[in-house]
Amino acid sequence: xxxxxxxxxxxxxxxxxxxxxxxxxxxxxxxxxxxxxxxxxxxxxxxxxxxxxxxxxxxxxxxxxxxxxxxxxxxxxxxxxxxxxxxxxxxxxxxxxxxxxxxxxxxxxxxxxxxxxxxxxxxxxxxxxxxxxxxxxxxxxxxxxxxxxxxxxxxxxxxxxxxxxxxxxxxxxxxxxxxxxxxxxxxxxxxxxxxxxxxxxxxxxxxxxxxxxxxxxxxxx
Amino acid sequence: xxxxxxxxxxxxxxxxxxxxxxxxxxxxxxxxxxxxxxxxxxxxxxxxxxxxxxxxxxxxxxxxxxxxxxxxxxxxxxxxxxxxxxxxxxxxxxxxxxxxxxxxxxxxxxxxxxxxxxxxxxxxxxxxxxxxxxxxxxxxxxxxxxxxxxxxxxxxxxxxxxxxxxxxxxxxxxxxxxxxxxxxxxxxxxxxxxxxxxxxxxxxxxxxxxxxxxxxxxxxx
Numbered sequence: 001x002x003x004x005x006x007x008x009x010x011x012x013x014x015x016x017x018x019x020x021x022x023x024x025x026x027x028x029x030x031x032x033x034x035x036x037x038x039x040x041x042x043x044x045x046x047x048x049x050x051x052x053x054x055x056x057x058x059x060x061x062x063x064x065x066x067x068x069x070x071x072x073x074x075x076x077x078x079x080x081x082x083x084x085x086x087x088x089x090x091x092x093x094x095x096x097x098x099x100x101x102x103x104x105x106x107x108x109x110x111x112x113x114x115x116x117x118x119x120x121x122x123x124x125x126x127x128x129x130x131x132x133x134x135x136x137x138x139x140x141x142x143x144x145x146x147x148x149x150x151x152x153x154x155x156x157x158x159x160x161x162x163x164x165x166x167x168x169x170x171x172x173x174x175x176x177x178x179x180x181x182x183x184x185x186x187x188x189x190x191x192x193x194x195x196x197x198x199x200x201x202x203x204x205x206x207x208x209x210x211x212x213x214x215x216x217x218x219x220x221x
Numbered sequence: 222x223x224x225x226x227x228x229x230x231x232x233x234x235x236x237x238x239x240x241x242x243x244x245x246x247x248x249x250x251x252x253x254x255x256x257x258x259x260x261x262x263x264x265x266x267x268x269x270x271x272x273x274x275x276x277x278x279x280x281x282x283x284x285x286x287x288x289x290x291x292x293x294x295x296x297x298x299x300x301x302x303x304x305x306x307x308x309x310x311x312x313x314x315x316x317x318x319x320x321x322x323x324x325x326x327x328x329x330x331x332x333x334x335x336x337x338x339x340x341x342x343x344x345x346x347x348x349x350x351x352x353x354x355x356x357x358x359x360x361x362x363x364x365x366x367x368x369x370x371x372x373x374x375x376x377x378x379x380x381x382x383x384x385x386x387x388x389x390x391x392x393x394x395x396x397x398x399x400x401x402x403x404x405x406x407x408x409x410x411x412x413x414x415x416x417x418x419x420x421x422x423x424x425x426x427x428x429x430x431x432x433x434x435x436x437x438x439x440x441x442x
Binding site for chain 2: 014018019040042043044045046047048049050051052053054055057069070072073074086087088089090092094097099100101102103104106108110112114116132133136139140143144146147148149150151154158176177179183184185186187188189190191192193194195196197198199200201202203204205206207208209212213214215218221
């Protein structure tokens with residue numbers, strides 16, 4: 001099977017890294033899994049010739065990422081102009097701190113996805129609504145059905161942009177330190193400190209009406 | 222006291238947000254605290270007119286951020302050319318998921334810092350060494366003194382870039398959901414799900430020499 005048989009994204013000049021090529025992956029399922037395990041991305045775009053990187057939420061529907069914001073937001077407005085806004089969306093999980101005997105070989109275990117493409121504003125109302133549901137459910141699966149949907153006024157105040165998953169790569173590092181053989185006998189502890197994101201006990205709003213229990217989709221988190 | 226008396230970064234056109242201005246902060250101590258509580262940033266730069274966002278480690282020494290990579294890395298090479306590489310470095314902590322009654326008011330509690338500026342390659346060997354120590358100690362405080370320092374060969378293979386903290390802003394959201402008064406009686410749970418980064422038990426390298434205990438700076442994490 002070729003690399004472009006549909007199970008993988010086709011590598012391009014900007015998705016093949018110059019360094020650590022062995023860490024690059026193009027498998028769609030893997031990319032989707034990394035994207036679905038996180039909900040904050042870093043959105044990069046160019047403004048007045050200079051780079052801007054902003055954290056923002058995202059959702060995924062098939063081979064499309066959706067981002068949203070106020071209609072007053074500068075990048076979202078720019079995505080509404082023809083021919084859209086060139087962006088780079090990056091998602092990163094930190095899985096471990098890798099402590100080698102040598103300072104040089106210290107590293108991080110991580111999973112990241114980088115998406116290059118053109119963001120375009122979504123103008124179809126049904127697609128907007130589906131995208132906003134996806135955004136909410138991406139953060140808390142099951143939540144969109146357990147909250148009040150956007151009103152027409154709220155919908156009008158919200159800009160949704162879409163980025164197709166076409167030019168995509170993942171990068172992964174796993175495992176222990178890669179110390180040089182001559183360093184193995186050095187008297188320094190070496191190994192991995194696992195890192196994870198954890199959730200605390202849900203904190204009800206001060207004005208939560210009595211008798212509303214913590215939903216199951218939160219307890220499971 | 223004015224906003225430019227030295228305790229705050231001077232706001233500029235690109236560090237004053239168009240949206241949620243009340244969340245923007247310029248206090249140096251606050252910015253330093255947000256930067257020091259994280260070690261992975263998202264580095265944005267422009268390549269062939271398009272934005273690129275890559276996750277990478279960083280360290281801080283006073284009013285300077287240091288990033289590093291292979292001398293073969295494209296952005297790091299570009300930072301070595303005159304007049305340096307325009308970058309945007311963004312650091313984000315996720316502190317909580319904010320569940321409102323309305324889908325529209327769902328949000329995230331977060332602390333983020335955005336730094337705009339020009340990255341330049343560090344050519345002074347002493348500054349390079351200090352920067353690499355800062356990078357290691359930023360991830361695991363105390364670790365640089367408990368590992369083998371970079372050899373001359375390793376140092377030659379490493380590019381260090383510097384970004385001065387001049388054009389900087391932080392953005393913070395805390396607290397519960399901001400539901401509209403007419404939504405308060407809706408039968409949906411509302412509140413905050415706290416989010417934190419946690420560390421697991423240290424996993425020794427397969428080839429760790431016997432008798433080397435887990436260092437105190439790791440147990441404390």
